[in-house]
Amino acid sequence: MPRQTVNPFTNEVLKTFDDATKTDIDNAIFDADKLYQEMKHQPVQERxxxxxxxxxxxxxxxQELAEIATKEMGKLINESKGEVELCAMIADYFADQGEKLCNPHR
Incomplete structure (x- = not known):
């Protein structure tokens, strides 16, 4: 059964997604594992x-990400902008703390 993204404020259908096939899922798992196997050997600094x-x-x-979030979740645009910044801050945090988190006994 296809899934739809619907703007909860207007009930407008933004996009319809077909269900993933078994092959789609297998390929996604294969690609994710392949990337994991490569990334786990990269130095923490590169990651x-x-x-x-x-x-x-x-x-x-x-702005674009906030507009998407607003349409998909019915949030106020300023809330969505705040969430985008929060996500960026989380990425920066883990980038800054990566070495400590990967080597907790240092």
Whole structure:
């Protein structure tokens, strides 16, 4: 059964998604595991830099991301902007604390 994203304020259907097939799911799991196997061997510093870049991308696209969240969740735009910034702050936090979190006995 297809799923729909609906704006709760207007009841407008924003997008319809078909169910994933078994092949879709298997491919997603395979791709995720492949990336995990690669990433777990990257130095913490490289992973931290990647998280900082992700945080910056969120900030660079904050207006667009906030508009999507507002449409999909019916939130006020300022609340959505705050959530985007919170997500960026969380990414920065884990980037900054990554080495300590990966080596808690240091």
């Amino acid at each position: 931290s830099e990647m998280l900082h870049k992700i945080a910056q991308k969120m900030r660079d696209n904050a």
